[in-house]
Amino acid sequence: MSLLVLGTVALDDVKTPAGIRRNIMGGSAVHFCMSARLFTKVALVGVVGEDFPKKFIRFLQRKGIDISFLQTLPGKTFHWNGEYKKDDLNTALTLATKLGVLAAYVPRIASPHDRTPNVFLANLDPDMQMGLLKAMRSPQLVGLDSMNLWIAHKKRSLVTLMKQVHLFVANDGEARSLSGETNLIKAAKKLRSMGPKLIVIKKGEHGVLFYSDRFSFSFPAYPLEVVADPTGAGDTFAGGLMGYLSKVNKINERTLKKAVLYATTIASFNVQGFGIMKTARLTMPVVHRRMKELTTFFRF
């Protein structure tokens, strides 16, 4: 096992200009896994309730996800109900969140999974993220994602956690609110000063900004005419990023650029379908074809 992700496994109700879906499989860890699985073996650490369809569990297994630490607890699965409006597909409007079994969740891990070298703490309560991180035995690369809810209500826990991670991914709004800076380069520098050496700021349809002490870069997103459902785009991005870095097991300017390009490319598939519809079917030749299209922008 080279990569482990802690995050939510959810049942989502999503409404977008492209349609409505109910009770589809979602959650940060699921989206992450659909992307990371293209590069490496991934273990998913999370929790579902007794209502979680068995076929979804079997589906994850079929996709090669290690679900040894996907617990099933009495109660309901975490449920998210969100909407995206035509005018701003970058912003999810949360209509309802039912925590269910997630409310009292304590992440568990054991040998040999606690020795997984690459760990991603996908969007979740920072105290739960810290709980898992403490249980891991000297991981070599730890990535962290968060969201405005935790920035607003659990900032102290999040700030403590940031000191212990190597890579921090945030969308532009999160980066601005956590850093207090409007300018994204300033925001990235501020986030860097809070601990993580590698800062990735996702700007949705506008692409991505990478910042580190030694080098920084920006890439555009893959231009898409139709966006069906942006849910999980950030998690899919993170899965590609961590998946590729785990596979090559080397961090330098070149591998980080390639990781960000893979992440960008795979995230562009995610938004073309509801939930994991597109990413679950994705294969590397298809990813490479689109990534070549994207990198052709830069050939002249």
Place this chain on the structure above:
Amino acid sequence: MSLLVLGTVALDDVKTPAGIRRNIMGGSAVHFCMSARLFTKVALVGVVGEDFPKKFIRFLQRKGIDISFLQTLPGKTFHWNGEYKKDDLNTALTLATKLGVLAAYVPRIASPHDRTPNVFLANLDPDMQMGLLKAMRSPQLVGLDSMNLWIAHKKRSLVTLMKQVHLFVANDGEARSLSGETNLIKAAKKLRSMGPKLIVIKKGEHGVLFYSDRFSFSFPAYPLEVVADPTGAGDTFAGGLMGYLSKVNKINERTLKKAVLYATTIASFNVQGFGIMKTARLTMPVVHRRMKELTTFFRF
């Protein structure tokens, strides 16, 4: 003469989080020229009032701008008073506009300038833009810029004009309002269907999207930590784009990519100083250094 621009020559009052400047030289044609002059000889077609400082005229001449058709008319120079707020440096808030001599301006041109092969119609009343275009003798490349004011109040004139130009540049807001499409690729396609073969959508700090029937591409902007004054960034961009294309006198995927990269790079200097402070001093070695930094993003 290989390039001619019609646009405003203005006295600007600008307020940004970086400071306040009064009566500085501005206007779409001036910003365009400061950028285009780096590539080719440019003629500026426009009008000023009797209050326009002689030293500004001499300055334009010193910068190599051909001002044979910069008229001085009785009355006041076009005056723009604008502000940018900290939270959205992409959006200019117009506090006051005094048209002055621009109100009754009729662009004039004569031989040999009417045979200039490359023409840019910078932001101005579309009827004035059309007036100049009709006076030109079979230009080979005509570029057009506009703004929300004309999209709202002179849409018919603008739409008629668009049928006669090759290249259309717009910022994202203008592209959306003129096309009626939220998605920028759809917006670009719609604009293409209105006439111009080459569509360039500027997204401010988020970079640029190029669209044509045969190929499209996106580039990120050069990341900047401090933005002093965004005024004229779009005109500076257009100047770099048209300047480079006029110089190489060839339009294909490679030259368009290079033109957009030059435009992006030079526009990044523009926003680092008030008015034309930075672009007026710019030299090609400095441009190339930053452009290399930008293209290094894409080397891996």
